[in-house]
Amino acid sequence: MSTVKPIIIKDLTKKYGDFTAIRELSFAVEAGEVFGFLGPNGAGKTTTIRILTGLSRPTSGICKIFGQTIRDKIYQHIGVVFEENNLYQRLSGKENLDFFARMYRVKEERVDLLLERYGLAEAASRPVKNYSKGMKRRLLICRALLHEPDLLILDEPTSGLDPRSAEVIREAIKDFKRAGKTVFLTTHYLEEADELCDRVAFISRGKIAAIDKPGVLKRKYGQPFLEIRIESPVEKEEMKLKGILSAEDRIYRDSNTLTIRLSLDTQDAGRKLDKIRENFNVLDIHSQEASLKEVFKQLTGD
């Protein structure tokens, strides 16, 4: 299993009538990496996940998981956490896991182990409808990990969670990667993608806009900048400051200070910095790398 690429997608297209949800999508996910699949709402992320998990058929193109087409029996090797909390609400947490354990022919001890590991042992006999959102998400992770899959497919796993619960999920992803396994992740939280992903793909209007390591994409598409904090100038001086800066630069006002975000993408950045130093009382200067958020804006226009 490990020598074969966990996911290979080639020229994948999905149409719903006249609407094309994804268009000739091609990419591969390497074994052992956390792969981020990012894009705005309606970009085609969920459609891709539905095809990946065999819930939907592509109009054309190839989609292989561990070298097998989706309709083959690949389910023992994938664990899926959907965007929705799709649990049996009237059953208890343990009953939910027991049911899927029987589906995968997994021993009951594994259920108890996961419930314990994700802090759900005490609530195991309570109906899921009484669980908090964080508990439901943790239970979904338990369900996805029940049969010890080689590939974890996660659709917005931390969406709407409190920081503590989100951290538990992020740790689970890191643990999974540490075990040499592969994660396919979609998320709206670009900081999270930056923290977790080895590579990310940006999808926009059903097409891959860019795919690479987060650092490479930030250098390629983002604008590095200097953050200069100065003492708040009087009105006349502020007019002078605006004369120094150009359209791509930004000013953020605080109570007693002004923060200038000076773009390093232009050739006269050095000249501008000198002028600011000459005319204003500079408190501190930081150089900043572009964030994935900026790459996202640049690539998707959102």
Next chain:
Amino acid sequence: MHKLARIRSIIIKDLKESLKNKTILIVVILPLAASLLFSLIDNSQLDKTFNIGIIEGETGNLAEFISGTAGNLQIFKYSDINQGKKAMENGLIDGLIVKKGNGKNMFLLYLDRQNPVNSLVLKDTLQNLIRVYLKIEPAFNLQVVLVENSRVEFSFLPVWITVTMTMIGVLVISGNLAEEKDNRTLDALLVSPASMVEVLIGKGIFGIIFTVLTVLIMGLLKGVLEIGPSGVLSLLLIVITGSLGFTALGLLIGVITESQSSARSIGTVIYFPFLFPVLIKDLSAFTRQLAQLFPTYYLQQGLERVLIYQGGFKDIWFNLVILLIFSMIILGFALIKIKKAMNT
């Protein structure tokens, strides 16, 4: 082997869930409660005492004669005919006996037409009593013996209640499948080793088990199961064959509907076109022919033969064949729709 184990797990999961689902419990408990309530009403009908008015003075000892002869006739005396008629209008008495003209043996009997069966019974009873009172030959003595077949437990009520309960699969399964689609738990199931076919087989069997259990509970509560082992076997045969078709219909509704609410609405509404033609089948030759186009007719006829006339397999085999054909047609439709849904 693994497939069977997975199907079994789906059945157990659905049974567990249904026991915690208030909507399903209401769907089951309502006909059960209605069945028990109706049987109480029906039993009281059997012991009904009729109130008969008599105009005092004109009728001699007739009032005392009737009171002494017929135990279930209670006599009320009125001073004049108008008072008696008023009591009848107000529903206080079911019949009124009035002496007519000056003739010695001339009586007029007023009967409340509101309940035709009661008025028929009263007409015969009072006519015979008056004949005996007047010593008009031939007086006869009619003794009515209630045979066991006519016990209310085996009457038309349990038949109809069993018909509606056999159809319960339409409601339960359509709602169950639509809920799995709505809550996306079906997605979770389909990314497990379970296939759509296994899920549907599991749900279908769950529907049949659920229906049979409900019918058996109703049977136990109402004493219907006293029809003996072969009767129970015939009852189970017809209930299982009938519920197969209606469960398939539930699956079909669950597959084609977009949401749980629309599935439940269609599931509820579909009861009427299936039940109504059979309810009115005795109105005319046309309504009978119309009813014969519906599987519910063969279900009701089969149940009637088993529950009322205590028939066996030889009496219901034709009904079983028709119900099986209906089930196969609906299952075929359901499979075509499911295949179509899976290809999108």
